[in-house]
Amino acid sequence: MNNKYYTTLGLKPGATEDEIKKAWKKMAMDWHPDRNPSEEAKTKIQEINEAYEILMGKKQPPREEQQQPFHNPFADRFRNSGFRMKARPMNLVLDLTVEEVFNGTTKKINYHVDRSCGTCNGVGGKTGTCPSCKGQGVFVENRHGMQAFNICGGCNGAGQVRVESCKSCHGRGLNLTVESIDVKISRGVTEGYKIVITNAGNDSMGNTRGDIYLTMRVIPHTKYQLEGLNINKNEELPFIDMILGKEVEIETLGGKFKITIPSNCEANKVFRMKGQGLTDDDTGVIGDLYLKIVPKIPKYISNEEKDILLKLRETTNFS
Numbered sequence: 001m002n003n004k005y006y007t008t009l010g011l012k013p014g015a016t017e018d019e020i021k022k023a024w025k026k027m028a029m030d031w032h033p034d035r036n037p038s039e040e041a042k043t044k045i046q047e048i049n050e051a052y053e054i055l056m057g058k059k060q061p062p063r064e065e066q067q068q069p070f071h072n073p074f075a076d077r078f079r080n081s082g083f084r085m086k087a088r089p090m091n092l093v094l095d096l097t098v099e100e101v102f103n104g105t106t107k108k109i110n111y112h113v114d115r116s117c118g119t120c121n122g123v124g125g126k127t128g129t130c131p132s133c134k135g136q137g138v139f140v141e142n143r144h145g146m147q148a149f150n151i152c153g154g155c156n157g158a159g160q161v162r163v164e165s166c167k168s169c170h171g172r173g174l175n176l177t178v179e180s181i182d183v184k185i186s187r188g189v190t191e192g193y194k195i196v197i198t199n200a201g202n203d204s205m206g207n208t209r210g211d212i213y214l215t216m217r218v219i220p221h222t223k224y225q226l227e228g229l230n231i232n233k234n235e236e237l238p239f240i241d242m243i244l245g246k247e248v249e250i251e252t253l254g255g256k257f258k259i260t261i262p263s264n265c266e267a268n269k270v271f272r273m274k275g276q277g278l279t280d281d282d283t284g285v286i287g288d289l290y291l292k293i294v295p296k297i298p299k300y301i302s303n304e305e306k307d308i309l310l311k312l313r314e315t316t317n318f319s
Contacts, residue, residue, distance in 0.1 A: 005051040005054050008048060008051040009023040009024060009027060009048065010027070014146075015055075017144060020052065021052075021056075024052040028045065028048055031044045031048060033045065055144070057142065057143065057144040086208050086209075086210055086211075087201060087202045087203060087204035087209060087210030088201075089196075089201055089210050089212065090201040090210065090212045090213065091212075091213050092109065092111060092213070092214050092215070094107060094185075094215070094217065095219055096185065096189070096217070096219065097218075097219050097221070098224045098226060100185065101187070101188065101189055101190075101226065102187065102253040102254070102278055104184075104186055104188075106182055106183065106184050107182070108180055108182050108183075109182075109214075110179070111178070111181075111212075112177070112178055113177060113178075113179050113201065113202055113203075114177075114203050115175055115177050116203045117166060117168055117169035117173050117175050119166055119167075120166035120168065120169065120173060122173045122174070123162070123166075124162055124166055124169065124171045124172060124173035125164045125165040125166040126163050127162055127163060128163040129161075130154050130155035130160060132152055132155070133152035133154065133159065135160070137151070137152055137155060137157040137159040138150060138151055174202075181197065181200055183195065183197065183214065185216075187278065187279045187280070187281045188280035188287075190216070190226065190228065190278075191216065191217065191218045192215060192216065193215070193216040195213075195214040195216075196211055196213055196214075197212040199211065200212045224253065228278075228287060229278040229279075229280055229286065229287025230278075230287040231252075231277045231287065231289045231290070232290050233291055233292070234294050235291050235292065235294070236294055237261065237265075237295065237296055238295075238296050238298075239295040239296065239297070241261060242261065242265040242267070242293065243263065243265075245260070245262050245263030245264075245265065246261050247261070248260075250291065252273065253276075254276050261293065267294060268292055268293070269292070269293050270290050270293075272289070272291075273288060274288050275288065276288060
């Protein structure tokens, strides 16, 4: 639509019907021949009425305007591929050991992925002009004096349709292949933590490459349980050491440490080892290790040990 019609009525392009009517009424009264009998007024009132009728869809623009060649911005950009929408992301799960979570690691991931067919350049075969839109990719309609663009459903706005399928990809435009990628895992990632790997996912026929959403899954450990950045561990000690007290060496994910077990240590007593939990590389926050002391019951005792325990049971504290 030529913007001169809006200018004639003193409006900005895209004005509503109500705004067009109000502007037309006001200007028609101002330039009415009864109020202004000049030659200029006669010409002006014609221009005002013409602009009003064209903008309201009551009259078509002059033929020379209608026959201007139509330029389809969609077809230029999407001539061979349709709309360049990003392909849907792939969802993958990565299993990690507790040790890998504690130390951080780099994992090689192998995965199946769709890649654009090299034989047909991802279009699925030979193409020709879309018969529905005659290669324009859109249909143009005049609505109330304004042009409306409707995307052609036959070619998805590309202006081209397939006339012969590619034998290599059987018309999919894609071939399934196996790829691998190295992913760096920071320390302290927890169950359900997600990493987005951009532009490493599936291609989609005529579209851009998608992303990979990688979700962390921590494999259960026989000794360590993760709770946020904190680590819980059950430490078995001979009950005699719990009674008498002893300095013992404790193995942790961060190495071996000596701690002092006080005498008469109760079962399930928890010791906090500050700063021996997980480290969050993003924030620098470090968790703690919570060590629960549980009595270790021997599976087998000798006759001599049994005699000692029987005598011990006869004493005041063990009866």
